Amino acid sequence: MSGFDVDLFVIGAGSGGVRAARIAAGYGAKVMIAEEFRVGGTCVIRGCIPKKLMVYASRFKDDFADAAGFGWTVPEPIFNWQKLVAGKEAEISRLSAIYRTNLGKAGVSIVDSRAEVEDAHKIRLKADGREITAKYILVSTGGTPVLEPSIPGLEYSITSNEVFDLPNLPERMLIIGGGYIAVEFASVFARLGTKVTLVVRSENVLRGFDEDMRCYVRDALSHAGVDLKTVTLPARIDKGANGLSVTLTDGTAVEVDQVMVATGRHPHTKGLGLDKAGVELDALGAVKVDAFSKTNIDSIYAVGDVTNRVALTPVAIREGHAFADTIFGQKETCVDYANIATAVFTTPELGTVGLTEQQARDQFDCVDIYAASFRPLKATLSGAQEKTSMKIVVDGLTDRVLGVHIFGDHAGELAQVLGIVVKMGGRKSDFDDTMAVHPTSAEELVTMRTRTARYERETIGEEGPGAAVVAVD
Numbered sequence: 392m393s394g395f396d397v398d399l400f401v402i403g404a405g406s407g408g409v410r411a412a413r414i415a416a417g418y419g420a421k422v423m424i425a426e427e428f429r430v431g432g433t434c435v436i437r438g439c440i441p442k443k444l445m446v447y448a449s450r451f452k453d454d455f456a457d458a459a460g461f462g463w464t465v466p467e468p469i470f471n472w473q474k475l476v477a478g479k480e481a482e483i484s485r486l487s488a489i490y491r492t493n494l495g496k497a498g499v500s501i502v503d504s505r506a507e508v509e510d511a512h513k514i515r516l517k518a519d520g521r522e523i524t525a526k527y528i529l530v531s532t533g534g535t536p537v538l539e540p541s542i543p544g545l546e547y548s549i550t551s552n553e554v555f556d557l558p559n560l561p562e563r564m565l566i567i568g569g570g571y572i573a574v575e576f577a578s579v580f581a582r583l584g585t586k587v588t589l590v591v592r593s594e595n596v597l598r599g600f601d602e603d604m605r606c607y608v609r610d611a612l613s614h615a616g617v618d619l620k621t622v623t624l625p626a627r628i629d630k631g632a633n634g635l636s637v638t639l640t641d642g643t644a645v646e647v648d649q650v651m652v653a654t655g656r657h658p659h660t661k662g663l664g665l666d667k668a669g670v671e672l673d674a675l676g677a678v679k680v681d682a683f684s685k686t687n688i689d690s691i692y693a694v695g696d697v698t699n700r701v702a703l704t705p706v707a708i709r710e711g712h713a714f715a716d717t718i719f720g721q722k723e724t725c726v727d728y729a730n731i732a733t734a735v736f737t738t739p740e741l742g743t744v745g746l747t748e749q750q751a752r753d754q755f756d757c758v759d760i761y762a763a764s765f766r767p768l769k770a771t772l773s774g775a776q777e778k779t780s781m782k783i784v785v786d787g788l789t790d791r792v793l794g795v796h797i798f799g800d801h802a803g804e805l806a807q808v809l810g811i812v813v814k815m816g817g818r819k820s821d822f823d824d825t826m827a828v829h830p831t832s833a834e835e836l837v838t839m840r841t842r843t844a845r846y847e848r849e850t851i852g853e854e855g856p857g858a859a860v861v862a863v864d
């Protein structure tokens with residue numbers, strides 16, 4: 392080590408930072424990591440993990456109702472929010488402790504402090520003012536919820552940071568936003584017994600997802616009792632004797648106990664001192680990096696949500712790992728962002744990998760769609776009205792599967808496996824050649840023989856190549 396206190400200083404012990412620190416230390420680097428809140432970061436403390444625990448909690452509502460059709464008599468179920476919050480807290484504390492232990496075992500020093508950049512090789516620890524010099528600095532400070540739109544009374548609202556620890560289950564809640572976090576919490580709270588109003592700026596939820604799947608999620612939310620208000624924004628929030636009154640742009644007002652803003656997240660770079668080192672940020676405040684996560688300053692790298700590439704835990708982890716391999720493992724590694732499988736944990740859930748139908752039609756000359764919607768076997772006896780829907784998007788010229796989208800039970804689990812298939816360049820004929828697992832819902836994936844639509848790009852006529860891909864059947 393050449394005159395620096397450490398080889399690597401990591402700012403932020405979340406998904407990306409922890410992975411980078413551990414792998415770098417494994418290569419023999421002297422590593423220090425600073426965390427200003429709780430080790431584990433957003434995913435463990437106030438993101439994926441506590442959210443999924445709450446999703447599980449919410450689904451018992453449907454299970455209790457379904458049980459009757461199978462012969463069970465279930466006494467009136469009573470839900471206890473405080474018990475769920477306490478259980479959640481115990482679990483995330485356990486996970487955070489494991490992260491700490493693993494960092495310690497790898498030889499990483501942990502400092503419980505905010506850290507700020509002083510220059511290209513220097514960090515200041517806010518807890519005690521200590522200065523640490525580092526050969527490399529890794530910025531993995533994640534993101535923070537955006538409090539938008541900026542309207543009077545917004546200070547009465549909460550974000551996903553606070554929602555996990557509410558002292559009581561709200562009786563009435565208004566959620567602002569149509570992204571995956573907003574719809575997941577709408578689905579959770581509606582099932583836990585809250586009267587949920589979801590206010591969405593655009594015409595539908597989940598912008599960027601397959602159009603049909605967006606509609607299935609929207610309909611399922613409505614079916615769960617969520618009052619969905621589209622093409623609407625909140626105009627102001629007033630505090631009254633009966634809670635909060637949210638006036639919407641359509642002139643109506645909704646009385647609630649809690650307002651949650653879930654309109655997006657911004658990279659967490661404010662006050663980080665990156666300007667002192669000359670690190671370039673984009674307009675949103677995201678750290679600009681190259682394919683190896685290097686900033687414009689040779690000694691400073693950034694991974695995870697703070698770079699605003701793909702804001703998902705597995706991506707942050709992969710980026711942190713690739714960084715450590717490249718710098719400390721003498722193994723130049725870039726992350727492949729193609730075909731990232733992902734899930735939206737509404738109930739039922741949405742699992743997806745690859746291109747949406749529209750993206751495929753924009754990019755390919757011939758696109759085949761195979762789609763099915765059916766009532767899952769379990770729903771026949773339970774009497775549940777839910778449907779499972781699947782869509783396979785195929786390159787009509789090469790037969791390669793470009794995307795798979797599933798709305799139904801366990802769709803997230805299926806998306807993980809389908810991610811491998813799509814990554815491997817699987818073809819529709821591979822699906823057809825695969826024997827079904829019976830009786831499952833997933834067997835539909837290998838039994839969809841008849842395409843439901845074909846779209847071909849019109850190459851003749853005035854518009855010429857590049858014209859719209861049109862339906863031919």
Ligand SMILES: Cc1cc2nc3c(=O)[nH]c(=O)nc-3n(C[C@H](O)[C@H](O)[C@H](O)COP(=O)(O)OP(=O)(O)OC[C@H]3O[C@@H](n4cnc5c(N)ncnc54)[C@H](O)[C@@H]3O)c2cc1C
Nearest residue numbers: 403405406407427432433434438506533695696702703704
């Ligand atoms: C409600 C919610 C649900 C989500 N659900 C999913 C999901 O189901 N699946 C999925 O893949 N992703 C999900 N995500 C996204 C996922 O949590 C993030 O993509 C992931 O945590 C990013 O990891 P990261 O390392 O970039 O940042 P983070 O995990 O956010 O870690 C950054 C850490 O840096 C710390 N920090 C910040 N500034 C400083 C500083 N100056 N000094 C010291 N420490 C600092 C922060 O306290 C934090 O602990 C969810 C996010 C939210 C908010």
